Amino acid sequence: MEVTVIRAGMLTTVQDLGRRGHLAEGVPFGGAADPFALRVANMLVGNPEDSPALEITLTGPEIEFPEPAWVAVCGARFEDVPAWRPIRVERGGRIRFGKRLQGCRAYLSVSGGFDVEKVLGGRGTFLASAIGGFKGRPLRDGDVIRSVDCERNLAGHWTLDERMFPRYSREPNVRVIAGTHAAEFGDLLFSGRFGVTARSNRMGIRLDGPRLARSGGGDLVSTAVAPGTIQVPPDGNPIVLMADAQTLGGYPRVAHVVSVDIPLLAQLAPGDGVRFATTTLSEAHRLAHAWEHGLALLRQGLAEKVRPA
Amino acid sequence: MKLEPLGDSAVVATLGSAIDDATLASVLSLSEAILAEGKPGVTDVVPAYVSVTAFYDPEQFSQAPGDAYGEVCRFLESCAGKAAAGAPAHRSRHVEIPVCYAGDFAPDMGVVAAHSGLTTAEVIEMHSGAEYRVHAIGFTPGFPYLGGLPERLRTPRRDTPRAHVPAGSVAIGGLQTGVYPVDSPGGWQIIGRTHTALFRPLKKPASLLRPGDTVRFTQITVEEFKAWR
Numbered sequence: 001m002e003v004t005v006i007r008a009g010m011l012t013t014v015q016d017l018g019r020r021g022h023l024a025e026g027v028p029f030g031g032a033a034d035p036f037a038l039r040v041a042n043m044l045v046g047n048p049e050d051s052p053a054l055e056i057t058l059t060g061p062e063i064e065f066p067e068p069a070w071v072a073v074c075g076a077r078f079e080d081v082p083a084w085r086p087i088r089v090e091r092g093g094r095i096r097f098g099k100r101l102q103g104c105r106a107y108l109s110v111s112g113g114f115d116v117e118k119v120l121g122g123r124g125t126f127l128a129s130a131i132g133g134f135k136g137r138p139l140r141d142g143d144v145i146r147s148v149d150c151e152r153n154l155a156g157h158w159t160l161d162e163r164m165f166p167r168y169s170r171e172p173n174v175r176v177i178a179g180t181h182a183a184e185f186g187d188l189l190f191s192g193r194f195g196v197t198a199r200s201n202r203m204g205i206r207l208d209g210p211r212l213a214r215s216g217g218g219d220l221v222s223t224a225v226a227p228g229t230i231q232v233p234p235d236g237n238p239i240v241l242m243a244d245a246q247t248l249g250g251y252p253r254v255a256h257v258v259s260v261d262i263p264l265l266a267q268l269a270p271g272d273g274v275r276f277a278t279t280t281l282s283e284a285h286r287l288a289h290a291w292e293h294g295l296a297l298l299r300q301g302l303a304e305k306v307r308p309a
Numbered sequence: 310m311k312l313e314p315l316g317d318s319a320v321v322a323t324l325g326s327a328i329d330d331a332t333l334a335s336v337l338s339l340s341e342a343i344l345a346e347g348k349p350g351v352t353d354v355v356p357a358y359v360s361v362t363a364f365y366d367p368e369q370f371s372q373a374p375g376d377a378y379g380e381v382c383r384f385l386e387s388c389a390g391k392a393a394a395g396a397p398a399h400r401s402r403h404v405e406i407p408v409c410y411a412g413d414f415a416p417d418m419g420v421v422a423a424h425s426g427l428t429t430a431e432v433i434e435m436h437s438g439a440e441y442r443v444h445a446i447g448f449t450p451g452f453p454y455l456g457g458l459p460e461r462l463r464t465p466r467r468d469t470p471r472a473h474v475p476a477g478s479v480a481i482g483g484l485q486t487g488v489y490p491v492d493s494p495g496g497w498q499i500i501g502r503t504h505t506a507l508f509r510p511l512k513k514p515a516s517l518l519r520p521g522d523t524v525r526f527t528q529i530t531v532e533e534f535k536a537w538r
Contacts, residue, residue: 023353023364024340025516026450026508119510129450129491131510180313180321221328222445222454224355224362228316248357248447248454256316282375284317285367289375292368 001067003110005143009061009097014114014133014145015107017050019122023247029227030132031124033105033202033243034266036166036291037075041109043299044072044086046152046306051113052123054139056106058269060097061139063108065089070111070152070306076103076267084160086306103168103267112150126244127202151309158305164294170272172264175279175287179230179253181217188212189230189254189276194238198270202244205265207274211236214252225249228257240265258284260291310339310389312382319364320381322389328456332359333444335392337401337521339385342392348384356520357445358454401521406488406505408437408479408526409534414502417467421481421498424464433528435459436500441486441524451490451508451516455524458486470496477502479526490516501526504537 005012015038018031032038032055039049054061060078065071070086077083079098083106089095095108116123116133125133134145176189194209212232225231229241231251240257241249242265257265258279268274311323322339325332340356343363350369355362363385367377410418410433422429441455448454463484471494474480478489480497489495490507503526507517518524 020352022450022515023355024446024519025514026447026452027515120515128493129508129510177314177317180315221326221358221360222447223321223323223357223360224315224319224364226316226319226364246448247355248445253315256314259317281314281317281378285371285375285377288317288367 001065001069001147001149002144003066003114003147004064005139005141005145006062006064006094008139008141008143009056010059011057012061012139013055013125013127014052014116015055015124016052016122018124018243019120022120023224026247027120027129028126028244028247030122030126030243032107032266034075034107034263036263037105038107038109039295040084040160040298041072041074041107042113043302044074044084044306045070045109045111046150046302046308047109047111047113051109052116052133053107053109053114056097056108058100058104060100060106062094062096064092064094065110067091067149068093068151069147070154071095072109074107076106077101078106081106084162084165086154102170104269105266110147111152112148115146115148128244153307153309155305155307160298164298166260166263168264168267170268171274172261172268173275173277174261174264175258175284176230176255176276177258177279177281177284179255181214181252182254184214184217184252185212185232185254186215189238190278193273193275196268196270196272196274200268200270202242204242204245205240205268207238207240212238212254217252220250220252222248222250225253226256228259228262229253230255230257242266258287260284260287310386312385314378315362317367319362320378320385321360321362322385323360325359328358328444330442333442333521336361338392338395339389340520342388342395343385346384346388351384357447401519401523403523403525404518406479406503406524406526407529407533408501408503409529409531410436410501411531414478414534415500417480417498418500421462421464421500425461427461432462432500435462436486437526437528439525443518443520443522443524445520446516446518448487449489449491449493449508450510451518453487453507453518453524455486456484458484460484462486464498466496467498470494474499475502477504479503502534504534
């Protein structure tokens with residue numbers, strides 16, 4: 001069906017779980033900044049977890065559906081839109097996002113998924129190169145975007161157990177493992193609160209707080225970097241790289257955020273803050289394993305409740 | 310070879326410290342050896358200057374959570390052994406890129422000429438006379454970091470990067486030269502413009518150049534640039 005964007009919101013893009021296999025060409029992973037919320041939003045309407053959905057940033061859109069559909073909104077919470085559960089939209093019905101209550105990015109899935117071309121192995125929008133998603137750009141008022149027709153039967157009344165969600169907060173503690181140049185910065189990364197600045201985006205979260213002064217070390221040869229890498233430019237204000245970050249970096253790498261805590265960062269808005277705590281690589285892998293186990297249980301549970309019509 | 314984690318989903322193998330053809334050759338051999346294994350769970354392999362970074366999915370790589378890193382390192386060691394045993398497998402190509410070095414296409418030509426003490430004609434002759442090697446692709450999709458700039462043309466980056474550098478701009482940053490494949494911000498000194506598309510998202514491969522390739526710039530006139538295709 002053809003879904004109409006009545007109001008687009010501040011920055012609404014189509015995102016999936018990103019691209020693999022193109023980093024060597026300089027193309028970042030991209031995809032949802034908060035992959036946990038995207039995956040659950042898709043599961044709740046019976047989609048494959050990597051189906052394209054809308055990533056909504058800070059202010060929400062208003063969207064009209066010409067046919068009945070199931071949708072779900074996960075991640076950031078907005079007035080007038082129930083989060084983390086399927087929502088039935090009737091023929092000609094609209095989803096109107098009210099005021100933002102919590103978080104930075106919400107994911108709106110529709111049963112069947114949004115129908116956009118695959119570019120370089122992904123359907124997500126990469127804004128810097130204007131590829132993927134809907135015409136390589138954010139949605140605008142009046143856009144018409146197709147979704148794959150797909151009716152579902154949803155059984156019973158149920159809600160998700162919030163204990164399985166990431167510990168979303170405006171002031172989260174985020175776990176990191178040491179980066180190559182950690183020793184050159186001592187304990188400064190763990191010495192206090194860092195504020196999220198307005199210059200943050202899908203490429204990186206720019207922080208302001210204790211200055212990270214580097215002791216010693218010369219110019220670095222550029223190497224690959226990844227979402228979660230915390231770089232320190234000469235001004236000492238750390239940048240946490242996010243989904244659309246460039247693939248190579250030449251700044252010192254003080255630490256790396258563990259994969260399961262990336263959603264906590266994705267939900268930070270300007271003015272929010274973050275503190276870092278250290279963990280180990282094997283603990284990061286155990287956390288990732290536990291996270292996947294939780295999602296697998298959710299997938300099994302939902303298979304009985306969300307069925308093809 | 311030094312191995313170290315890059316977060317919980319990648320390992321960096323560093324093969325040297327000098328930016329030169331010998332180190333690049335071993336980087337490319339290791340990169341090819343890893344790709345040749347087609348190992349499930351290795352999602353991306355990124356060669357750059359003196360290192361190869363292998364991205365992995367810890368869930369796919371190891372059955373017991375907590376020991377994926379060791380498994381990946383053992384895998385990379387075995388790939389390095391195969392790379393060392395075999396002949397260099399990488400297939401480098403030579404690419405000629407026509408460049409118009411004139412007028413509006415070269416807003417920083419004066420800066421480069423003044424810094425080097427050369428005339429504009431000498432800068433052009435020197436820049437188009439050298440053969441360059443691709444050491445990495447990054448910054449933006451398809452952006453080649455080219456080594457081999459004549460020392461005389463070394464020019465510092467701009468103090469304040471431009472917010473908008475047009476696609477096709479050919480530029481110098483320090484002792485490197487490169488081409489901006491898409492419109493982007495950029496801090497290098499712009500000395501020319503090409504029509505050659507370095508990033509073609511609908512083609513395979515999407516990047517015209519790969520690490521190891523050699524590049525030569527050939528001078529074209531404004532008329533030739535405008536008459537392109």
